[in-house]
Amino acid sequence: MAFRRIYLFTLALVWGCMASSSSQQTAVAPPQDLQITDPGLLGSLDIEWKPPPNVQTFNECTVKYKFEYRNTGDREWKVIFTRKLKFRVGFDLSRTAEVKVQTLLEGRCTNDVEVQSEWIYATFQVPLQGKxxxxxxxxxxxxxxxxxxxxxxxxxxxxxxxxxxxxxxxxxxxxxxxxxxxxxxxxxxxxxxxxxxxxxxxxxxxxxxxxxxxxxxxxxxxxxxxxxxxxxKPSPPKQLMVSTSTSEGLRVVWSPPGGETPPQCLEYEVQLAEEQGKTKAVWASVSTQMETAFTIARVNQSRISCVRVRGRTNIFCADQGFWSEWTQECISVSREEDKQLFILIPVILSLSSSLIIFMLIGQCKKRTPPEKATHMSVGC
The missing domain is CATH 2.60.40.10 (Immunoglobulins)
Incomplete structure (x- = not known):
C-alpha cells in the first residue's frame, strides 16, 4: 500500500514537472509598443510594433503575427497574417481606428502546435472640427x-x-x-x-x-x-443590329462601348418589349451574358416590338458597378414583316394577272378554227 502511494506520488510529480516544462517552453509574450501614426495621406495610417522580449529564445520555431484592424462600428475585423513589424492600411478618419496584434509561435519548440499570445490594442482618432x-x-x-x-x-x-x-x-x-x-x-x-x-x-x-x-x-x-x-459606368453598347432569319429567328448583335473599359470586363443585359394590344409595351429581360450576340426563337417574333441592350462591369473585374444607359436603337419586328408582306403583294398580283392572260389565250386558241387562226388578234 505504501509502495503504491509512493508510485502515484512520483507519477504525479513527474507529470507536473513535464506540464510545467512544456508550459514554460510554449508560452510566448505579445508584441510590444503598438503605435499608430498618421503620415497625412487622408486615411492611410502606419501601424508599427516590436517583437516580444523573449522571441530570440525560440530558435526552433517560426514567429508570426496576427494583425487585425477596423473602424469603430464595423462588425468584422480585417485580418492579416505576417512576419513584418509595420503595415500601412486604410481607415475612415471620420471614425475611430482600432487595431490589435498578437504573437503566433509554431515549430519544434511547441511540438508543431500553434501557440498564441495575448492581444495588445491601440486606437487612433483625428480631432474632428465643426458640427x-x-x-x-x-x-x-x-x-x-x-x-x-x-x-x-x-x-x-x-x-x-x-x-x-x-x-x-x-x-x-x-x-x-x-x-x-x-x-x-x-x-x-x-x-x-x-x-x-x-x-x-x-x-x-x-x-x-x-x-x-x-x-x-x-x-x-x-x-x-x-x-x-x-x-x-460604361457607355452604352454600340452598333446594335437586329436581323431576322427563317432558320435562326431574331438575331441581336452589338459591339462593346468605346472608352477605356476593358471588353473582357463587361457583361450585358438584353431586354425585349412585347406588344400588348392597345396597352403600352412591357419590357422583359431575356439574357444577362458576356457575349455580344443573342438569338431569340422565331416563334416569339410576332409579339416583339423593340430590343435594347446595356452593360456593366462583370464579377471577374469588380465587386459591383453601375449599369450603362440603354441603347437607343429600336426595331419593330411586326412592322418589318408587314413591309415584307407589302412588297410581296404586288408581285403576287402581277403573277396572277399574267396567269389569267395566258389562260384566256389558251381558251381562245381552242375556240378558233385552225384555218382562221392566222387572221385572229391576240386579244380575241
Whole structure:
C-alpha cells in the first residue's frame, strides 16, 4: 500500500514537472509598443510594433503575427497574417481606428502546435472640427468608361454663404496627397471634381477628403475610401443590329462601348418589349451574358416590338458597378414583316394577272378554227 502511494506520488510529480516544462517552453509574450501614426495621406495610417522580449529564445520555431484592424462600428475585423513589424492600411478618419496584434509561435519548440499570445490594442482618432451637419452632403462618385472619375456633393446644412470646398486625394504610388485641379461649380461654389489619369489607382484604395473653409466657421471634413473598379459606368453598347432569319429567328448583335473599359470586363443585359394590344409595351429581360450576340426563337417574333441592350462591369473585374444607359436603337419586328408582306403583294398580283392572260389565250386558241387562226388578234 505504501509502495503504491509512493508510485502515484512520483507519477504525479513527474507529470507536473513535464506540464510545467512544456508550459514554460510554449508560452510566448505579445508584441510590444503598438503605435499608430498618421503620415497625412487622408486615411492611410502606419501601424508599427516590436517583437516580444523573449522571441530570440525560440530558435526552433517560426514567429508570426496576427494583425487585425477596423473602424469603430464595423462588425468584422480585417485580418492579416505576417512576419513584418509595420503595415500601412486604410481607415475612415471620420471614425475611430482600432487595431490589435498578437504573437503566433509554431515549430519544434511547441511540438508543431500553434501557440498564441495575448492581444495588445491601440486606437487612433483625428480631432474632428465643426458640427456633423456642416459636412458636405450626398457625396457620390462615378468612374466613367474607366477614363475619369466624377465626384459631386452638396454643401452642408450649416455651411454659410461664401464657403470654399476643396477635394484632396491619394493612392499608393503618390508621394503626397494632391488637390483636384478641375472643379465643378454652381454659383461660384465648388460642388464637384473631375479627376483624370487614374489608371494607376485601379484596384487600390483611393483615399479622398472633401474639406471646407469659411470665415469664422469650422466645417467638418468628409473622408472616403473608394475602389475605382466598383464605381465604373460604361457607355452604352454600340452598333446594335437586329436581323431576322427563317432558320435562326431574331438575331441581336452589338459591339462593346468605346472608352477605356476593358471588353473582357463587361457583361450585358438584353431586354425585349412585347406588344400588348392597345396597352403600352412591357419590357422583359431575356439574357444577362458576356457575349455580344443573342438569338431569340422565331416563334416569339410576332409579339416583339423593340430590343435594347446595356452593360456593366462583370464579377471577374469588380465587386459591383453601375449599369450603362440603354441603347437607343429600336426595331419593330411586326412592322418589318408587314413591309415584307407589302412588297410581296404586288408581285403576287402581277403573277396572277399574267396567269389569267395566258389562260384566256389558251381558251381562245381552242375556240378558233385552225384555218382562221392566222387572221385572229391576240386579244380575241
Amino acid at each position: 456633423l451637419e456642416s459636412e458636405v452632403q450626398n457625396f457620390h462618385c462615378i468612374y466613367h468608361d474607366w477614363e475619369y472619375l466624377k465626384c459631386t456633393w452638396q454643401p452642408g446644412l450649416l455651411a454659410p454663404r461664401g464657403v470654399h470646398y476643396g477635394l484632396y486625394y491619394w493612392y499608393e504610388g503618390l508621394d503626397h496627397a494632391e488637390q483636384c485641379d478641375d472643379y465643378i461649380q454652381d454659383h461660384g461654389i465648388n460642388i464637384g471634381c473631375m479627376l483624370q489619369n487614374l489608371s494607376q489607382a485601379e484596384y487600390k484604395d483611393l483615399s479622398i477628403c472633401v474639406n471646407g473653409s469659411a470665415a469664422a466657421t469650422l466645417l467638418r471634413p468628409l473622408y472616403a475610401t473608394l475602389r475605382l473598379q466598383n464605381l465604373a
